[in-house]
Structure formats: C-alpha cells, structure tokens
Amino acid sequence: MAMWGKDPRVSVRYPGRMEVEKYVYTPGLHGLELAKALKEGRLIGTRCGDTIYFPPTTFCPDHAMGEPVEIKGPWIVEAYTVVREDSSSRRLDKPVVIAYITPLDAEGGLIHYVEASEEEIAPGIEVEPVFAPPEKRKGTIRDILYFKVKNSAQE
Amino acid sequence: MASRVAIVSMGWYGFKSSVDELSFREMMFEAATRAYETVGLDPRRDVDAFVSCQEDYWEGIAITDEFAPEPVGGVLRPTLTVAGDMLQGVAQAYMMIKTGYFDVVVVESHAKPSDITTMHGIFEMALDPLYLRPLNPPNMHFLAGLDAAAFLQRSRLGREHLAMVVAKNKRAGLSNSRASHAAPLSPDDVLSMEPVVDPLTRLDIAPFSDAAVVAVLASEEAARRFTDTPVWIEGISWITEAGTGALAWHTIGAMPGLRVAAKRALAMAGVSRIDTDTSFAEVDDRYSYVELLALEELGLGSPDEVARMLEDGDLDPGGYYPVNPSGGSLAAGVALEATAGFRLLEVYERLLAGGYEEGRERGVVASWRGPPTRTFSVAVLGV
Numbered sequence: 001m002a003m004w005g006k007d008p009r010v011s012v013r014y015p016g017r018m019e020v021e022k023y024v025y026t027p028g029l030h031g032l033e034l035a036k037a038l039k040e041g042r043l044i045g046t047r048c049g050d051t052i053y054f055p056p057t058t059f060c061p062d063h064a065m066g067e068p069v070e071i072k073g074p075w076i077v078e079a080y081t082v083v084r085e086d087s088s089s090r091r092l093d094k095p096v097v098i099a100y101i102t103p104l105d106a107e108g109g110l111i112h113y114v115e116a117s118e119e120e121i122a123p124g125i126e127v128e129p130v131f132a133p134p135e136k137r138k139g140t141i142r143d144i145l146y147f148k149v150k151n152s153a154q155e
Numbered sequence: 156m157a158s159r160v161a162i163v164s165m166g167w168y169g170f171k172s173s174v175d176e177l178s179f180r181e182m183m184f185e186a187a188t189r190a191y192e193t194v195g196l197d198p199r200r201d202v203d204a205f206v207s208c209q210e211d212y213w214e215g216i217a218i219t220d221e222f223a224p225e226p227v228g229g230v231l232r233p234t235l236t237v238a239g240d241m242l243q244g245v246a247q248a249y250m251m252i253k254t255g256y257f258d259v260v261v262v263e264s265h266a267k268p269s270d271i272t273t274m275h276g277i278f279e280m281a282l283d284p285l286y287l288r289p290l291n292p293p294n295m296h297f298l299a300g301l302d303a304a305a306f307l308q309r310s311r312l313g314r315e316h317l318a319m320v321v322a323k324n325k326r327a328g329l330s331n332s333r334a335s336h337a338a339p340l341s342p343d344d345v346l347s348m349e350p351v352v353d354p355l356t357r358l359d360i361a362p363f364s365d366a367a368v369v370a371v372l373a374s375e376e377a378a379r380r381f382t383d384t385p386v387w388i389e390g391i392s393w394i395t396e397a398g399t400g401a402l403a404w405h406t407i408g409a410m411p412g413l414r415v416a417a418k419r420a421l422a423m424a425g426v427s428r429i430d431t432d433t434s435f436a437e438v439d440d441r442y443s444y445v446e447l448l449a450l451e452e453l454g455l456g457s458p459d460e461v462a463r464m465l466e467d468g469d470l471d472p473g474g475y476y477p478v479n480p481s482g483g484s485l486a487a488g489v490a491l492e493a494t495a496g497f498r499l500l501e502v503y504e505r506l507l508a509g510g511y512e513e514g515r516e517r518g519v520v521a522s523w524r525g526p527p528t529r530t531f532s533v534a535v536l537g538v
Contacts (some may be wrong), residue, residue, distance in 0.1 A: 025285065053403045055400055087293070089357075095423075098301065098302050142289045
C-alpha cells in the first residue's frame, strides 16, 4: 500500500459519465393508447380474453394482441410504504407515501404516490387518481399527480 | 446418461466496503488465480469455456462483455457473459457441461459498488421507463419497503421478526472473514432505529461490498483429474417473473418466481423437504424480510412456522436448520451480481468442511437478483 499512499483513488481517479439521460423511449402501441387516455384524464388497460391487464400490454399471455379497454376502478391500496430518507440518507422534510394500488376491474396495478396522512393510509382503503389540469398533461404517468383517499378532503 | 457436474474449486477476493487497491479486472484476476492454483489448473490449457456474470451499468462501461476474457485467462477462447447473478451463470455452465461438448467451464462474477457514485441513478434506470421511473422515487429501497410491508401484512409477523433476522445474521458473520459488516447486535438495536423506508431501518438493509468470485465447474470425469473432493451441483434452476411495468405478473409480498425455481431445483436433487434432506441454507437476505419470505417459498414452513423457528433459535448457526450461518448479505454485504457467488462459496466451503449427517450432506443456495428485478435462482449442492 505504501506505493500508492493511503487511498489510491484519492491520488488517481478516472471520473466517468454515462450519457443515459439522453435516451428516448418509444411507448409502443399500448403505451400510445395509454398516453392518449392520460391526456383525457382516463386510464386504459388491455383485454385478453376474459382478463383485463393494467398497465396495458400489447401482447397477451397467449401471445395474441389484446384490445384497449377503459379501467374505471375502484382503486384499492394493496400495500404502502412511507419513505423517510432519500437514497443519500438525507431525511426528507416531508415523508412520502408510495403505494401499490390495484383496480378491482383488472389484474395488475400501479405503484404511485398517495397524498394521505400516516393516520389515513392503510391497506385496503379506496383511493382515486388526481389528474393534472388538462393543459398540463403530457401523456405520461405523471399526468396522475397522485392518488387521494376517496372522499378525503385532500385536493 | 449425461455426466454429473461438480464444482472443483472456488476463489474469491475482497468482500470489503471498498477494495481500493485493485480495479475490478484485477479483482477478477486475483479470484481466478486463487481458484486455478488450488487445483493446479492452467486456464489456457484446461478450460473449455468461460462465463462472466456482469452488467454494463455496474461497470460504467458499455458492452463490458469485451472486458471479461482477459482477467480470467479467456482471451481467444469461448467466453460468454450473463447479465444476471452468478448462479444464473453457473446454470449456463452446468448445461454446457451436460451437453458433453464442454468438460471444464469457469464462471466468474465481480462487483465494485464502491466505484459507483450514482447508485440511485442506476437503480432508477432499471425501473420501467413508462410506468415507474417517471415517479422519480426519492429512495431506491422503496420497492423493498412495499414488498416488506405486504409480507408483514400477509404473514401477520412484526418488525421484531425482521430485527431478529438482522441480529442473527450480523452476529453469525463475526466468525466469517468475508463478513465485513458483521456486528454483535441485538434485535433491540434494530427496533430502536427509525425506519428509512417503512418498515425497514438502515440495519434491515444490507450494505454494499466489493468482491470477485470464481468457480471452476467440471464434468465428473474431468473433476476427478483436479480434485478428490468435488462438490456436486445436484439441482439448479432460475426464473424471471417480469419487469416492473408488468405488475400483473408480480405478487407483492411473495416471491412466486423463487417458489418455482426452488421447486425445480429441489426436484432435480430429489429433495422433498429442505430441513430433512439438506443440512443448511444460504438464502437471500439483502433485506431482513427476504430471509423469512425465501424460507417460506423454499417450503420450510408457513411464515408463522418459520418465525417460530427463528424465535426458538432453530435457524441459528448450530441450530436445527442453520440459515445463513455465514452471516448472509446483512453481514457480508451485497456484491451486486457476485452476491449469489458469495452464497455459493459459503455452501461450497461448508460442505467441504464436512461433518454432516449421512443423507443430508447437502446445502441450499437461494438467490434473488435484487430490486428492481424479479429474478430468482436456486441450487442444491452436495458431497
């Protein structure tokens, strides 16, 4: 170790940067259908025979193509976690609730933010999506700002 | 009938928070040299193919496959890379030998998380780009938090059971030279900490380690040329459920992929119950809850039964059925794709050490590739 000193990486470092932020993703056939629906404040899934999947998928389990169908809910919190620190171990000013939310009219679901207090949030409660104002929607999943507890005063 | 497949030697380097003195390629070289020298193997003459388990984002090098051959002696030789954990690579090598075209195949895996300054960014890049990544979750452990919460809810177990797993493994690691993160902790030490991502505290989340692991696999005939003490791969399987966008295929709070991989690997080995037909297991514990969930999916018992065994000390080193006597990842760290290599190495060395009851001279390796993957591998090793 004497050859290099205490920490060789302090004296010799080769910094690198992977230019990944420039990537663009093609949403695909089903992704485009969902993007259109999100802009209209709706959600769509894919019907494959008797089963509806959400998020939508172009291809069904039997490898046939499915057809888009609107998902109306109700949306139920299957599980939730409260995130109190970021990945760098910094305490968040306000803990955030992230939940796995499933629609009763489809298989699957969405992981998304829930605006709810720690007293309100619980597995099994019903929530509903809150969409961004129409002029601010971009056709992405963030057009859903968050889910709120159904009949909650939270807006 | 196709030859049996043995591990004839293993080598390793690192298992420290930060291996400052060597590059990842030099760590591969060191681990390979140790594996080869133990059995007097010349990689330029005696090895038919090489398998490297790695992933571009971990290396910070695109098409990093090209860097695989040189450190393990594989230049101008058949080399392939598996973008998966080491047990997946071992499964490929196993099948190659089973074909009869390959007698000796080397599998390597390595990890240098200390070189990664943007681990959160890499995790984010692995999330479904349409449905999950745009959420920009503040902590990369959020998926584990959700999974752990769902597991506790379904099993009706509590945070105290997770704390008991942490204390058991951190303490078991104190006698393991590879377990750099071992500590004499009590469950109360864990329970007194505020969760980072509910219900997981910092101690419930295994830290990272730099490490390289190399295994030499051989057909039965070739194995006898190198060693008198082969360790046989009696069963092996791996499964991927689906990406994080296809939530319909996931059961949160359960690991159906691990269940299927286990069923297949245990059946191959003729194991009906792990606690009666094998002597111990090294299972994924990169988060405390995963150990309990993995034991359920391996068929040891219901979460309730597994929890009772944990409470009674049955899962301790020296207990009825030791689980992670090495200290697991909670004590030795998560070495990215080499994490399964750590578990494999522990089972390999512990079987060589001997002293097991006749008919149960086997150990189980159960691996999860870690979040956000839903990829699982299981192997049964025996002597």
